Amino acid sequence: MNNVKVAVEKVVKSFGSLTAADNIDLDIMEGEFLTLLGASGCGKTTLMRMIAGFETVTSGRILIDGKDVTHLSPRDRNLGMVFQQYSLFPHMTIAENIGYGLRARRLPEAEIRNRVREMLELIQLPHLAESKPPQLSGGQQQRVALARALAGRPSVLMLDEPLGALDQKLREQLQEELRRIHRETGSTFLFVTHDQEEALSLSDRIAVMRGGKISQLASPEELYLRPANDYVADFIGQVTFIDGIWQRSTGHVTTAYGQRLKAEIELADGPVRLAVRPENVRLAEADAPNSVNGTLVEMVHQTGTTTYQVELPNGLMVKARQLGLREARLQPGTPIGLHFDTCKLAFAQI
Template sequence: MTSPDIAVAVDRVIKRYGSVTALHGVSLDIRENEFFTLLGPSGCGKTTLLRAIAGFEDVTEGRILLKGQDLTGLPPHKRPVNTVFQQYALFPHMTVTENVMFGLLRKGWSRPEAERRVRDVLHLVQLSDFAARKPGQMSGGQQQRVALARALAPRPEVLLLDEPLSALDLKLRQAVRMELKALQRETGIAFIFVTHDQEEALTMSDRIAVMSAGRVQQVGSPREIYEAPVNRFVADFIGETNLLDVAVQSISAGQANVLLPGNHPFTCPAAAVVEPGAGHLSVRPERISLCPEDQGHLRATVTGHTYLGTDIQLHVVLVDGETMSVRLQNAETTLVPDTGSVIGLKLETGAARLLAD
């Protein structure tokens, strides 16, 4: 029995294609009125899972429940979910109104009822003035909103979005992200969004499930995923991080005592129980500050820097030969050390994290 606030429960789902296993016992709870993102590289299983929820793929083992109802064996057209695909698949010979109304009439809505609903959803996605246009007369962002209106028109209990922003240019993609999030709040239904773009996931999601090789690596809020990754894959995939080889001395009550390169003792949070010996420390480039070489946690030599507009990325090499990057805010007061100079690096308290493999 699922909790009443759970919109979709994925229960130990396995999906096999012959000898290839695409999903390895995936379990997830997606809450009502939540923007939930499945994030991972190509081939990680995120789209397979989305298609299984939609009913386009049968699961080999396990169950998918929608508000407590087992969807096993239920065809896509009988599931109270709708999908917005990467390719919007709008009918080019139909107007916006006709595109949005088409599915409603196929579901048996009366024409007057369908017309009222189309007016409502076009107002919701801010396309009321485009009702008589055809897709070829609209921009990519406007077509994307038509696809959203068509998916929302039948009042689905869950909306599935399979990388719907990937065809848009950067500026438009950034604008539509905010529109999507606002639309999710206004409709009050669960959105399940698939993407490989970390920035999209971090800016839009209430919670994120990071996937790799058909398994869920971590589920949490954007801040939790970014600030407290549980393993090397999540730390490396989400944003940019430095992964340092360290010697683990001991772990107690979630805190690890390690030796940094150069044998500097350091205490930091531990993502998991790691046996004493070799370990890996994750620290984000923006959580490192510069200091005199004899006052830092690490001693490094500057090998160069890259101008990034909002930031300046400093490239350094440590005493043991490991390379690191440091992000400095681009400001008039920022002093960028010269290439070849020796500096100290200070790690912010709580910013470094010992990871499991």
């Protein structure tokens, strides 16, 4: 991934008084799986549509493979698109659906057959070549839509919430398929989603968007462990914010409730905010060393884990997540201690 495949330079998009994209700079590298992540209305879909040519740019420019495409039509940008709706032709076979765009481009019939065969093998559905879309499951239809988009060998494959209409188990299966197909094709993928877990699972890098701007662009690991600000920390997974005073000479943060937490951070002395993940908080006995006392409020069992919500004396709610079923001895109202794994805390200067 050494070459810039897509360059977005100082792009602005305004709808009257509303600015949907605010002076955005973004490079998408060749062969990269990059995700635009954010809540509804953050500008992620508008940015994708501008790259695709479905929305005009108010100012700035967009380059694909080094070529300025800012004012080119979508068909002249050599991009593939996959949407939440499969948009397959129900009267055509799967093979005919995959080859439809190739025939529209008047490629030789032999080449079309070869590419269709290649795509059917890629999505592992060669046995369904003569079936029609209504005979396929939702997941199979989405794989066919993906194959149809890839058949034209686009410079970039753009995926706009493609898994949003599927149930959770099927979404997880299709995520595995997307990872495999991206790995096997080496194509450049631009993915749009509001689902944090999906973005973390699939992406090489993630651009977290808010209010038409990119709040942070980084790898999933960096976003999760070193968020640039409160918004990113809160948007990527669960988090509890704890304020305190950082003193470099002692290597401790003194929290608002008096606990001193050992830390290794590169910040100037002064107020800091600790973004604490539930998996970095461990349950302890009340009054245990280097822990803070609280009261157990709630326990929620999820697949393979239990999340404990504990209220501290100052009213702050902290979540702790542990493997396994909830401990039978623990009930709401039980006094309990919390120990913070300071080595894994994410920090941001206030």
